[in-house]
Amino acid sequence: MIVTESLSKVFKVGFWGRRFPALNDVSLEVKEGEIFGFLGPNGAGKTTTIKILLGLIYPTAGRFFLMGKEGNSNSVKKGIGFLPENPFFYDYLTGREFLNLVGQLYGLNSDERINKMDELFGLVGLKGAEDLQLRRYSKGMGQRIGIAQAIMNNPRLVILDEPMSGLDPIGRKEMRDIILKLKDEGKTVFFSTHILPDVEMICDRVGIVVKGKLKAIGKLDELVGDTLHSVEITAGGLSAEALKKIEKVSDNIIKRGKKVLITAKDNEISSNIVSLIQKSKGELVSLVPQKRSLEEYFMEKAESE
Numbered sequence: 001m002i003v004t005e006s007l008s009k010v011f012k013v014g015f016w017g018r019r020f021p022a023l024n025d026v027s028l029e030v031k032e033g034e035i036f037g038f039l040g041p042n043g044a045g046k047t048t049t050i051k052i053l054l055g056l057i058y059p060t061a062g063r064f065f066l067m068g069k070e071g072n073s074n075s076v077k078k079g080i081g082f083l084p085e086n087p088f089f090y091d092y093l094t095g096r097e098f099l100n101l102v103g104q105l106y107g108l109n110s111d112e113r114i115n116k117m118d119e120l121f122g123l124v125g126l127k128g129a130e131d132l133q134l135r136r137y138s139k140g141m142g143q144r145i146g147i148a149q150a151i152m153n154n155p156r157l158v159i160l161d162e163p164m165s166g167l168d169p170i171g172r173k174e175m176r177d178i179i180l181k182l183k184d185e186g187k188t189v190f191f192s193t194h195i196l197p198d199v200e201m202i203c204d205r206v207g208i209v210v211k212g213k214l215k216a217i218g219k220l221d222e223l224v225g226d227t228l229h230s231v232e233i234t235a236g237g238l239s240a241e242a243l244k245k246i247e248k249v250s251d252n253i254i255k256r257g258k259k260v261l262i263t264a265k266d267n268e269i270s271s272n273i274v275s276l277i278q279k280s281k282g283e284l285v286s287l288v289p290q291k292r293s294l295e296e297y298f299m300e301k302a303e304s305e
């Protein structure tokens, strides 16, 4: 659906035209029907990449293909829906008037518009708010009407720039559900974000971009891996003697009241500790394997040059 080959973008800034590389040699592929999360901190180059794909700015170097065609031709644009980062709407139009206008711009006839609007208000969860002016919409409702306008033309590819930003946890959950519905309808969704849990929950694959460079791309479990990081054991009622023995195998023990939190580096150490606890008639409260999180992975990538 999307292929980029060594995309680079250099902005010239200020009077002297200082060169600022916003995007550096980014090659990625987004397959048909998947939800792809484009992850990166502020200023990483996410919006720049999206603007290039939409033909709003030109790359300095490299090329890209959308739906198998090079560049951004008009025929390809027809198949793309887009929600910008900070959308502005016509405040005094109602939701219905706004979508009707969008439908007219797409060239839909009156019946098609009415049917489509009915379907979309349901899909994005704005039933009942159709006749409210957009200036009365909350931030979350604004994002939802933004999605509705993006898919008015039934696009194959939906590009969303930070659809979850500024939303509360409920709003984010609803946005995730909408994105999953788009996938169910067979659409490909490419969205940018810096909110890790949103990516973890719904994306088939992710790309991590930092300072204009693509640091990693792939399935989440492949990137993060399911290798064990450590095991956290909580125990209670341990004798001083048992504690001494455990201290010999784990160098990370935290005592809190009658309970102790012990960190074991691997499974072997962990089972040693468990048998020590059982032998001393202590109580095993919990045993939690710690896997590397996307957050740790992300921080690692963000810090490495």
Ligand SMILES: Nc1ncnc2c1ncn2[C@@H]1O[C@H](COP(=O)(O)OP(=O)(O)OP(=O)(O)O)[C@@H](O)[C@H]1O
Binding pocket: 011, 012, 013, 020, 022, 040, 041, 042, 043, 044, 045, 046, 047, 048, 049, 085, 194
């Ligand atoms: N027109 C421009 N002229 C000069 N520099 C620009 C221009 N547009 C973007 N930049 C710079 O390019 C870098 C990448 O910007 P971009 O908007 O792509 O980041 P982003 O990943 O979308 O960040 P955010 O999460 O804050 O939206 C930033 O450092 C930004 O200041």
Ligand SMILES: [Mg+2]
Binding pocket: 046, 047, 048, 085, 161
């Ligand atoms: Mg951005």
